[in-house]
Amino acid sequence: MRFIVLHAPAGEDACCLRLFCPALREADVLEVEDVGDTVLIAARTVAAKASCPECGLPSARVHSRYRRTVWDLATCGRPVKVELEVRRFFCGEPSCDREIFAEQVDGLTQRHARRSNALRALLTSIAIALAGRAGARMAGLVGAPVSRSTLLRILRALPDPR
Numbered sequence: 128m129r130f131i132v133l134h135a136p137a138g139e140d141a142c143c144l145r146l147f148c149p150a151l152r153e154a155d156v157l158e159v160e161d162v163g164d165t166v167l168i169a170a171r172t173v174a175a176k177a178s179c180p181e182c183g184l185p186s187a188r189v190h191s192r193y194r195r196t197v198w199d200l201a202t203c204g205r206p207v208k209v210e211l212e213v214r215r216f217f218c219g220e221p222s223c224d225r226e227i228f229a230e231q232v233d234g235l236t237q238r239h240a241r242r243s244n245a246l247r248a249l250l251t252s253i254a255i256a257l258a259g260r261a262g263a264r265m266a267g268l269v270g271a272p273v274s275r276s277t278l279l280r281i282l283r284a285l286p287d288p289r
């Protein structure tokens with residue numbers, strides 16, 4: 128089943144998707160598709176500028192666009208896959224080492240991460256409480272299916288407690 132989200136009649140702020148996926152407030156939702164056991168959301172970033180992660184200078188000079196996939200928290204028990212069109216920007220600071228950088232969406236994307244911040248936080252909590260096999264079972268029940276080795280990798284990546 129495929130349907131287009133209509134912003135116009137309800138107004139963009141009233142779009143229920145923004146309630147379910149708050150991180151998408153900063154993006155333009157193009158389409159929502161029901162693909163059986165997953166909800167697929169196509170979106171693109173709309174902010175006029177992005178800040179260079181190296182020097183912090185905002186830039187509006189777009190270099191290119193590309194698609195990335197980010198998994199977000201499940202909605203009504205179904206995993207949410209966001210196909211997000213993001214941009215690379217030129218950094219305008221001559222002394223900056225970074226000539227080109229990719230924009231990030233607050234709460235949704237992080238460099239190289241394939242899961243949203245909220246989903247990562249959920250899986251981290253499950254990994255700490257239940258670790259491997261039991262954790263993987265619990266994650267599957269809450270619509271965030273991962274393998275037990277992924278949960279163990281999340282645990283190993285945590286900083287050591289003081």
Ligand SMILES: [Zn+2]
Pocket residue numbers: 179180181182183184218219220223224225
């Ligand atoms: Zn820079």
